Amino acid sequence: MGNRLYIANIPVKATEENVRALFAEIGEVASINLVTNAHTGKPKGFAFVVMASDGEAQQAIEALNGRLLLGRPLGVSEANTQQPRERRDLDSGGGRKRGK
Numbered sequence: 001m002g003n004r005l006y007i008a009n010i011p012v013k014a015t016e017e018n019v020r021a022l023f024a025e026i027g028e029v030a031s032i033n034l035v036t037n038a039h040t041g042k043p044k045g046f047a048f049v050v051m052a053s054d055g056e057a058q059q060a061i062e063a064l065n066g067r068l069l070l071g072r073p074l075g076v077s078e079a080n081t082q083q084p085r086e087r088r089d090l091d092s093g094g095g096r097k098r099g100k
Contacts, residue, residue, distance in 0.1 A: 001058055003030070003051045003053055004057070005060060006075075007074055007076055008076075008077075011070040014070055020032055026056055026060045027060070028051065035047060035048070065077070
């Protein structure tokens with residue numbers, strides 16, 4: 001088990017402070033990444049929270065999975081490590097072409 005958590009079903013009105021306060025009830029929060037849309041800046045409804053220790057991360061899963069935040073039940077689980085993605089070259093046939 002790691003100390004990085006995936007938080008799903010976050011209300012769009014929730015702020016980083018809302019999420020931090022909830023997880024700080026369990027232990028020390030090392031960092032939070034509330035994921036937003038790059039174009040609009042609006043929240044996507046999920047986040048990554050890094051707790052100070054693996055034990056605190058496990059406690060957060062047990063205590064906060066299903067707990068309501070601004071009326072919505074959160075999904076709290078261990079974050080999976082992202083696999084490297086294959087680079088897509090947009091200039092080699094399959095990509096969009098501009099201007100013509």
